[in-house]
Amino acid sequence: MNCKEADKLIPLFLEDDLDNRELSEFLSHVESCADCKEELTIQFLVRVGMKRLEDGNTFNLRNELDALLVDANKRLTARKYLVISSYLLQAVVLVLGGTALFLALFLR
Ligand SMILES: [Zn+2]
Secondary structure, three states, X not given: OOHHHHHHHHHHHHOOOOOHHHHHHHHHHHHHOHHHHHHHHHHXXXXXXXXXXXXXXXXXXXXXXXXXXXXXXXXXHHHHHHHHHHHHHHHHHHHHHHHHHHXXXXXX
């Protein structure tokens, strides 16, 4: 992913509107690119900052962005596990189905 692509994804990231592949590429780009991290920080501050200003709570905005990034990484990992476990589940169902079929034929 280049900076232009990452830049376009920033608003989508803040809306939590990226699919797994985009999110994964976006996060690794932002982690390795100071310019895009800065741009993300600015857009995040503008977005969340407006809201926090209304609430009168602007102290922890930087921490919030860090937390958001950590959280996004966690969610990405969780989603990957979910995909893997659904494959595993399918495999288990296939094996059980096969076994049931085998027993049904064998016990007939
Ligand atoms: Zn970049």
